[in-house]
Amino acid sequence: MDTYDAYRPWLDHPGTLIAALPAMLGFVPEQSMVLVTMDRNGLGCAMRADLSDDAASTARQMAEVAASSGPDLAVLVFVDGAGASCRMCNDDYRLLADEVTAVLDAHGVVLWAGHVVDRIADGGRWHCVDGCGHSGVVDDPAASPLAAAAVLDGRRLYRRRDELVEIVAATDADRARGLADLIGQAGHGGGDRPAAAARRDVEHVIAAAAALAEGETVTDGDVARIACALTDPRVRDTLYALCVGRTSDQVEALWSMLARVLPVPWRSEALVLLAFTAYTRGDGPLAGVSLEAALQANPDHRMARLLDQALQTGMRPERIRELARTGYRMAKRIGVELPPFGLRAC
Incomplete structure (x- = not known):
């Protein structure tokens, strides 16, 4: 059995993983970096932080916390507005991914992929952060199996984090x-x-x-x-x-x-x-x-x-x-x- 078989549905379909983030976080993230961990049971936890001037320090802290739970791997997602509204350029995302990779490597955790997405909504566009050339469309978050599970559990999903706060x-x-x-x-x-x-x-x-x-x-x-x-x-x-x-x-x-x-x-x-x-x-x-x-x-x-x-x-x-x-x-x-x-x- 391939080591990563348990993760394949998420790793092979970034648009599906990105669409699941609102259900994992409880709200639709904007201008954010999100680190999702995975272990042999599937998805682990999702940590989010604002894209800010001290993003590098925050990225390292997130990686330390994520590594402490002993996951097998992680995926990093940057949510940033399209076109001129983007806070950062792709080189900035890549450098932040390098910071996360260095911390995770020290703990034996693999950063499997990094993705940049303009918006987490049906039809949002994502691309890989390392210039691999892969890109695609985000699935409908409302149709995510995790969203359905959250509703069945009685959890409310919020459009924005401010509503939750x-x-x-x-x-x-x-x-x-x-x-x-x-x-x-x-x-x-x-x-x-x-x-x-x-x-x-x-x-x-x-x-x-x-x-x-x-x-x-x-x-x-x-x-x-x-x-x-x-x-x-x-x-x-x-x-x-x-x-x-x-x-x-x-x-x-x-x-x-x-x-x-x-x-x-x-x-x-x-x-x-x-x-x-x-x-x-x-x-x-x-x-x-x-x-x-x-x-x-x-x-x-x-x-x-x-x-x-x-x-x-x-x-x-x-x-x-x-x-x-x-x-x-x-x-x-x-x-x-x-x-x-x-x-x-x-």
């Missing part, structure tokens, strides 16, 4: 300042409180998520209490368990709302909970933008860094889901009964 964008600076005052007035949290206090806070979060799902209003007082509770590691650990239980859809909506309204630093905790929930159900794009926002708010957040590294290296959602078992152990200690592990809403 808006899901976690802060929405009301005045409200955030008011919430900061309320949180300061509440003045509780931390891990030195009685277990009963932590239990009541977890129960309050569960009730707030259920109320939000029923269309009820979660008051600023409720939001401030939850923010305070997130500073207690016992509460925070237990909440990760909720992300994989029967009511995970309810708590995900709550994390999303909290991420948009809470001020820093409490906002970062809501973002990481949202990222964890999205990751465990296979929504890597939402997890990615949530983690990016969380690390902007708190670059030293340990859980955010752990999840970001796992996502960048293509760790499977089922492995990440296992982290929630710590939450179940903590729930038992503080006396909270949670939905059984692994039962998610459909």
Whole structure:
């Protein structure tokens, strides 16, 4: 059996691989470089970065992260506008591909090909970056098998990355300042409180998520209490368990709302909970933008860094889901009964 038989459908048809990128990323990339890894199971992960003035440094970083997961090979795709709107010329693409090749070679990973495409849409045009003379047309992204799988999994595909970022964008600076005052007035949290206090806070979060799902209003007082509770590691650990239980859809909506309204630093905790929930159900794009926002708010957040590294290296959602078992152990200690592990809403 040829070493690359598992990859042939993608390697032999660049237009098909390029058309699959929106489903892998969750949005249609523009002015981007995308590095796709492959192993014996087929496609691995897809990493994207803007085409920018420091593209060479970014390309090397992407290659280091990609190599750390031990793939067999990778394909590099540059998405740049047609004609005069192109940010770079082909020599620039080739030099960036050389940077990626050098890093991957050092780790025993093959950069199989580099492609330049003007747009990822039905009829978009691609050509090889190394001057081999190969070129072609992009397949219809909407007809990609990966796009169909994403829809069946309940994932939304976005036309642009900006639409995805808006899901976690802060929405009301005045409200955030008011919430900061309320949180300061509440003045509780931390891990030195009685277990009963932590239990009541977890129960309050569960009730707030259920109320939000029923269309009820979660008051600023409720939001401030939850923010305070997130500073207690016992509460925070237990909440990760909720992300994989029967009511995970309810708590995900709550994390999303909290991420948009809470001020820093409490906002970062809501973002990481949202990222964890999205990751465990296979929504890597939402997890990615949530983690990016969380690390902007708190670059030293340990859980955010752990999840970001796992996502960048293509760790499977089922492995990440296992982290929630710590939450179940903590729930038992503080006396909270949670939905059984692994039962998610459909």
